[in-house]
Amino acid sequence: MSLLGQRPDVGEFRKRYKWMALTVLGLMSVLAFKLVHLQLLKHNDYAAIAHDNIVHRVTLATSRGVVRDRSGVILAASRESWNVYVVPARLDLDKTWPRLAEVLGLGPVERATIEQRLRAQRDADLTALRTNPKHRIHEAIVREDVSRDIIGSLETRKAELNAVNWISVPMRYYPTKELTFHLLGYVNEVSKEDLDAQTAAQQTGDKKEWGTTLQAGDRVGRSGIERAWEAYLRGQRGWKKVVLDARGNRRNGKEDLAQLDEPTEQSPVPGRDVRLTVDADLIASARRAFAGQLAGSVVVVEVKTGRLLALYSKPAIDPNDFVAGLTTKQAEGILSNPLHPLIDKSMYEAYFPGSTMKPFSALAALQTNAISQTSREMCEHIYVLGKTRFKCEGFHGQTKLHEAIVHSCNIFFYHLGEKTGIDAMAALAADFGFGQRTGVGINHEVPGLVPTKAWYNQHYGGQFRLGFTLNAAIGQGNTKVTVLQLAMAYAALGNGGNLYAPQIVRSIESPATTGDGGVEIDFAPRLRRKINLVPENLRAVLDGMHGVVNEPGGTAYKERTTKVDVAGKTGTAQVSKINNKAGIDPRSIWYFNRDHAWFAGVAPYDDPEIAVAVLVEHGGGGGHNAAPIAMRVLEDWFTKIKPAREQASHPKPSAAALPASKP
């Protein structure tokens, strides 16, 4: 190991230095090129990723529009509701969970079920965290729509409830409950099928179905007004850009907000409010009048505008149950109910109109000059046609049109039908809107049927018979109408032959959250057609209808009211007899074999303002069962509700302001 003589040995290394230097330069150049690639060539891509890393969009919720009746009574609105969540991965199942379960008042079964679910999610999260520290743990919902009291208790015990959160979500509610079930419909949570359908629609470019984009958790209208006016009621969700760091924390500093690119926010558009034409008090009146009956429907319409004042169908369900989500038991109860509470009996079911059809048969006969007001027919209780014996309820003897209507004489109308012909009667019925959908715009509506000769030839193998005409004349056979159609047709009788489309929505208004909401769209009455009628003919028929209620022996005379001058017609429609039917208790077969009871009319007789149609399913005779309901509703309207409304819209003026009103 001498210090001398080492120097030459260094020569062994000499040739290597150059190669080493070149290697260093080469490898460092690789890094330099890679940097050029990242920072120059791919800069835009990475800048975009970097931006997306920190700038996120959060949804700004919108509020669903309020539905009011004509005088401002709220029929559908949103209320605050609270959902309780936990973070299972951070939840102490031994200490915190029992406390939470106690505050929420969970029963032992429910508690065990939820605990099992939380435990499973916690284990899954913790396992995932072990292999991937960046795994995002999720919240799990424990209970929806928790009362404000419970939230209060949670607030006070916040310190001992680690990993428990509660958030406020708007919840639809219907203060009038089952009263307006068919009319308003209900909302519930959007389903996976809806979202899939939306995705498909977006791909085909068809956006008209829902208007704005739906997200999981949204609630949409399922029937009634809520469904038909969804596009107005829902409103449009907004968004706002926020800065989130890698840990998911919001950053709100001035510099943070500078990271946001324009536009930074899109304000939510609140849903429009919808004002209906109906009067909640009048519907409530219909419900009271229906108290003694199981099923049926009431429709009240303004004669001169076609605006609906009441739409009522019984039985109904509290729509609030649907919003929360039906329990299996509730759903089974609804589906197995033989009275079909889901069906809107005012428009989704067509019935034999029975004698309520007679005014139209009479009009058809008068219009075609098949009979005159003074022609007589002999009623001997039985009308024999071939082997069939057509019967009348009474024995009316020599009868003119007026008496035939008052007493509802079938024999007269058989002769009338024979003379008029089925097609002439059908043509006039069609003029009054029978056999066609009314265009009310909510729920499913059936068109009913007004049979013609051609229809019978088509459906009965070319075997049209006179018997069909006779049945058609008294609203039996194959003639079917909805309660709504009948109400609209009677309104046309009452206004000189103007057939209106039923109007249910009066106006669209801007949300009234700040001050008074303004009217955005006001819908005018919609006249479908002016029916060409000879005024004397119409007068004769109305006269007869007036007699039904006001002349002794009239089919509704016993049920008349002294407070309103009503003209109307009863109906007792035979039903298809059943002996045995699945799902119906044999002990209640008698009920389902009973006739439907009808009453339809207009009031006041001199200058009709409103028309009413009442159907009591399996109610029996129309005079005894349906007429009282109609009378009660009309009485309430003219003696209580209408005066109250007029008082409200024209507040009692001071004496000085209106000197002319002084006696």
Added chain:
Amino acid sequence: MIAGNVNTRARDIIDWPLLIAVLLIGLVGVVNLYSATSVAKGGLADLYVTQIYWLVAGGIAAVVVAAIDYRHFERLAYVIYGGGILLLILVFILGRDIHGAARWIDIGGKQRGFRFQPSEFMKIILAISLAKYLHDDPKVPVGPSGGGRTLKDLIVPALLAGIPFALVAKQPDLGTALILAGIFVSVMALGKMRWQSLLTLTVGLSAFSWVAWNYILHDYQKRRIYSFINPELDIRGANWHSHHARVAIGNGGLFGSGYMKGTQNHYLFLPEQQSDFPFPVFAEDWGLVGALVMIGLYSFVVLWGIRIASQAKDRFGAALAIGISAMVFWHAFFNIGMVTGVLPVVGVPLPLFSYGGSSVTTILIGVGLLMNVSMRRNTFA
């Protein structure tokens, strides 16, 4: 005797280019560390101050190391080596667990004392030992066909490197083990090898890689290699770090977002921004221009180290200078290669840029040794 050999005035013998380049890197490193840790609340935010302390301490160590004639290190090489190995073994007994690897030794208790990483110092000790071996084994090529070292001649140096390599890899600290391997290859590349031996070695290494993959590497290490092969495969998992490092670098663009304005660091998308990922912070703040300047600075130091080796007085000095240069080079290459996605994710600190007492001191002691060799190139003959 210590001062005796330095017979010229300090100003003339000090290697100014090396000193200035190293000071620049250290200075930029502190400035960048301030940006990198400014986002963190609590303890991390003061790291740059601590880093300054370490730079000063390392600087003093470097001066001391530079002042001692390197031939003393040559003489004591194997003693130092023995001490280093002993410390590595101690890690297993006293080691403290950080991120699932025992690498540290606590001195004076966990709270008030400090801890250090013997494996860091082992890098320098290996460079000294290998230099010593080459120094004592002046094998000159024989014959016209070239001649040179055979595999048998490699056994001793391979053992010198292999023992600490195994101990470090066992901790497990793949990064440091790779640096040790890099130093070994770089220093041994100085000597001439028989080409047949090189061929055998290549085949042998390939076989070893196969064995290593199947029996030695940990799962997390394998995952990193997988994710390197297909970087976008698992952004949220093993590749999350390097993905965000690339995003930050790419986001910097040509001139950068501006000092302390890089968003990816600011919003915490760069984990370990003080230890493994200070370069993306810098590249996002200062852009391609800044990044290339840093590459240039590291390249300069390494090339200057090779120049020092080429001018060294003896084989020990030359080999030592190469060993130290290799240490600096492989650190810089692995770290920047990792964050840019050229290499898989391996935890290797960036010299004087990454926070860390052991790392900073090690690099500065290395620089002291380089300075030592440089200053004494003309002093004895």
